[in-house]
Amino acid sequence: MELLRLGAVGEERPYVRDADGTVYDLSSVTADIDGAFLAADGIARARAALAAGSLPAASTEGLRVGAPIAKPAAVVCVGLNYAAHAAESGAEPPKNPVVFFKHPNTVVGPYDDVLVPRGSTKTDWEVELAIVIGKTARYLSSDEEALACIAGYTVSNDVSERTFQLEVSGGQWSKGKCCETFNPLGPALVPADEVEDPQALNLKSWVNGEIRQDSNTRDMIFSVAALVRDLSQYMTLDPGDIVNTGTPEGVALSGRFPYLSVGDTMECEIQGLGKQKQALGKA
Numbered sequence: 001m002e003l004l005r006l007g008a009v010g011e012e013r014p015y016v017r018d019a020d021g022t023v024y025d026l027s028s029v030t031a032d033i034d035g036a037f038l039a040a041d042g043i044a045r046a047r048a049a050l051a052a053g054s055l056p057a058a059s060t061e062g063l064r065v066g067a068p069i070a071k072p073a074a075v076v077c078v079g080l081n082y083a084a085h086a087a088e089s090g091a092e093p094p095k096n097p098v099v100f101f102k103h104p105n106t107v108v109g110p111y112d113d114v115l116v117p118r119g120s121t122k123t124d125w126e127v128e129l130a131i132v133i134g135k136t137a138r139y140l141s142s143d144e145e146a147l148a149c150i151a152g153y154t155v156s157n158d159v160s161e162r163t164f165q166l167e168v169s170g171g172q173w174s175k176g177k178c179c180e181t182f183n184p185l186g187p188a189l190v191p192a193d194e195v196e197d198p199q200a201l202n203l204k205s206w207v208n209g210e211i212r213q214d215s216n217t218r219d220m221i222f223s224v225a226a227l228v229r230d231l232s233q234y235m236t237l238d239p240g241d242i243v244n245t246g247t248p249e250g251v252a253l254s255g256r257f258p259y260l261s262v263g264d265t266m267e268c269e270i271q272g273l274g275k276q277k278q279a280l281g282k283a
Contacts, residue, residue, distance in 0.1 A: 155187070160253075
């Protein structure tokens with residue numbers, strides 16, 4: 001089962017796709033797929049409605065695919081969380097998770113255009129596994145408690161502007177992470193209990209059809225569970241919040257590839273979670 005939000009920007013409606021690919025209208029269960037829906041056992045209710053056959057099949061032809069979560073209150077990001085990426089960045093593997101934030105309004109649909117910021121010469125791609133929180137996470141004491149707070153997973157592209165991030169940031173990264181359209185998300189939210197092992201997922205990215213990143217979440221320095229548990233010691237994560245878990249090696253920052261330009265395309269894919277694609281436009 002996959003949860004989807006389809007429709008024009010600001011007019012998305014909730015849908016669910018079953019294992020055979022049929023898409024059903026979820027409007028009888030919820031007005032949207034958001035934190036309130038997740039907190040109220042929304043995934044279980046959607047699954048029950050699907051199993052009962054009470055949802056109408058939907059025609060989705062021509063409908064835009066929106067981000068699978070509506071209006072997240074927070075987008076918490078983890079940097080340098082893949083051993084090989086830390087090495088290509090010239091950094092020592094961190095002893096504790098490196099945390100920064102993206103403005104929630106950076107979140108756009110998985111096929112929406114990404115805008116190269118004005119004055120940018122170092123816009124970069126970053127395929128990432130995104131966690132979507134389903135239950136309040138506060139002072140968690142074990143990995144098991146952390147995993148129980150996860151509603152599901154989706155594909156994220158943590159687009160970055162490296163000059164803004166590293167040269168004019170004053171020592172923090174947010175200037176290079178918060179430009180408009182800088183977090184394509186989706187296409188779908190896959191429930192956590194349908195992802196057998198979040199630490200065994202292949203993830204890839206392409207630029208203009210050429211492979212850039214090709215790795216596996218097993219290369220994470222801090223696991224999904226460890227990240228949620230650690231974050232809960234310093235902040236309260238609420239249902240609907242997004243946690244971007246870091247990117248593997250193969251970004252432009254490595255020096256091995258050119259940075260992005262207007263007219264380029266990016267693609268990001270994670271095993272079992274789907275594939276997204278964006279064209280680069282001008283801000």
